[in-house]
Amino acid sequence: MATTIPAPPASALELAEKNFRPAAVEADLYEWWERSGFFKPDEGSHERPFVMMLPLPNVTGDLHLGHALGFGGYEDLIARWHRMRGEPTLYMPGTDHAGIIAQYVVEQELAKEGITRQQLGREKVLEEMWKWMDHYRPRIEKQLRLLGCSLDWSRPNFTMEPSKQRAVRTHFIRLYKRGHLYRDDRIVHWCLQCQTTYSDLEVKHVERTDPLYYVRYPWAGAMPAGTPDVVVATTRPETIVADVAVAMHPDDERWKALVGKEVLVPIVERRVRIIADEAVDPSFGTGALKITPGHDATDFEIGKRHGLPVISVIDKRGMMTPAAGSLAGPDRDTARAMMVSKLRAKGLIVREEQVTHAIGVHERCGTVDEPLVMKQWWVRMDRLAPPAIAAVRDGRITIHPRYQEKVFFNWMENIRDWPVSRQIWWGHSIPAWFCRDCDAVIVPDEDAPDPTRCPKCRSDDIYQDPDVLDTWFSSALWPFTTLGWPDETPDLRRYYPGSLLETGYDIVFFWVARMIMMGLEEMGDIPFHSVYLHGLVRVGSVKMSKSLGNVVSPVGLIEEHGADALRFALVNGVAAGADSQLSQDRLDHARNFANKLWNISRFALRQIDEHPEAFHGHTADQRPQAMGDEARWILSRTDAAIAESSRLIEGYLFGEYLAALEGFVWGELADIYVELAKPSLRSGDATETVRTLAYALDRVLRLLHPSMPFITETIALQLWQRTGKSEPSASLVVSRWPEPGARDSALEERFAVFVDVVRTIRNLRQQAGLDPSARARVSLAGETASIRELLGQIGELTRSEVTVGRGEGTATVVRAIEVRLAAKRDAAGERERLERELALARDLVRRSRELLGREGFAEKAPKEVVEKERAKLAEREERVRLLEQEIRRLE
């Protein structure tokens, strides 16, 4: 920690308005936190560090709500909690150069000025890319600060910075030398728009209806009479010119006898064989599939199995190549129409129908996939995947919520090799050179400079692979490149492996799985111990996406409601891993809750100001030695809230944690304790009450700080300025998370009765139509022992004089206590009400008796459960008796 800590901002110390105004304090507080070094891990600590890497946002534009959920909602909550637990906490910032997406975005910008990347050339486009990065990186970093993320900004990271380029080069070379990387001609997804390949994961399937043509392939030789025609169904007739076979399912009785015979590919008149392959679906079309290895992934695989040649008739721009013969020249759509009319002219189209099928499109731009066969770099998965599967299988890495592990296994166990070449310009260059004279592939040694001549044939006519690497190739290394790898840095030693990886479940395959594989490969150890996967945030009920134009900027929401309200609203009450939606209601509610806390604090601070003597020799963070019931009660409940909060956060139940905390702060501290505190504050000795109020507030601020850092810090500064605190920390950020004290469950049980009685009296008052501001008289009879000490408090919350004993007036029974309010009785109406209550009460008695009388219950259920049920039955029976008595009295 910094040796001298600057003074906290005056704005936070002075804000005293009736409503909390986030804009007045947030920027100042963040700046103070950052400048004071609170977000740097304590290097001197011997505690085990907590390490979490930011899921590096793409430098493609501003942050959206999904980022706010992950970064501000979950990660910062988790980081702040660990920091408060005394763990040296490293929440590592960084951004991603975002390869294809970023280049696509910048190209769109250029297109607005009518410029294409080809016109500009590689150098200039890269200049534009860097300009974009230089513009958006600070903006993104600013937005992370607005969210309140406690990132260690002294350790900035960017995937394209020189140190990362060196790391990627090293990694590539090592993978290559170890045999995990190979180069091969294989079919890949090609984007005509982006002019690059992409991986299976980046293919989106969309439903589309297209004409399905049934095309007859004439027999090559004479066939016996009655031999059926071979008819294939296709949506892509333009690829017929690249057909090299027709395939049937081996078990298809219709065609079995014809396997091995030859047909003529229409128009090109090529003789091809009929083959049998399991991949053919006999129920589709006629059960005969045309095989086009050059332009279909399935066909490519089938072709490989049968040793068929590959014919490519479509080029990278989507134009028909000379190999297409009479179709050469036009684009693929025009060629399709041309082919259809040619086939029609020859009478080869036997049928045409509409078919709805799934077609692949590039998820970034929506362009229909064009499978092409190209020479590409591939990462072999056969040896990288098994250790990653094992790490999760044997629990070295746990994924929360746990069911996501099944999803992980399902994918990893069917994983396919990963194509990592991209034909764009923005990205990590590939440290591989090719020799024009002997075709050698040259990958230099790790620390060697770029090669200048071919080691095989000594030619100096070599060139570097012009492709760049998939973005995820570099982000897979994030857990260790951020720590200085491949150098053996102190950071790498201290902070690897990390503790937790928090991200959305939608990038498990893209990123999480690959980090695990590469961590194990390069570091020989898992990259993190746990993974927490949050759900997706929707706006209203619609998924947020750029194409739908409903991307919400968190910045506007922060300006309007404050970062705390946004952070709280995004997480409160959301089940682990579940998708959620952010609505105006949720935001308003969160803001209202923040305001509630603010006003509890204003009340407490005013009381402290009026009773300064309470803090001579005592501080807000010291648990007061309370005597009074209500003080002891709220202290016990505070301890319950502490224990509950810790338990829920440890269990990754963040939504529950906030919901439970809100219930405590609003429903118990504000609605009950603050009200009970008022009379004793007016009386002579307020010391105990003020101290209790301050202490409860101090605890609540700590408990809530991980989610609502700004408001809690503002209040804490104001509180501690008045009361002092025993802990030396200058800020709530680096204060200790509370430990729960001993609870008084007997007292809590008495207060549960108390709360029931209060509600019953208030209800009775309203039913009787009493003037809300008038004082009433209430008498309690029956089993009043547990609340005998709390009569004054009951009176305080119900504006009543409360006595024990028989009284007059309108009555009801709660638990086994008769409650009577001095008011005029409406005999008929009251009788009706009491009869209704009696019926319900009898039903409850019946249920209790049934449960207790059931065979096996008394023997098999835990003793406490049986005891509790017996007590409940007794109370219910007494309530029935009292209600009956009351009804009789009405007669």
Place this chain on the structure above:
RNA sequence: GGGCAACUAGCUCAGCUGGUGAGAGCGUCUCCCUUACAAGGAGAAGGUCGCUGGUUCGAGUCCAGCGUUGCCCACCA
């Protein structure tokens, strides 16, 4: 085709290791500007926890089957 999950109040959703009048927010109704807060307070109404079986003394919670919905993966031409 394979996998994962969801189905709880009018709406949006909690309910974690099974324990018995099923919770919240919003909305609805009644009342209240009580000097911390009207961005508030008090009270109320509202649910056969998708369906059918099973396990258990006991099931919203566990198991099986079914139905509906969503998502992911996959070589639907």
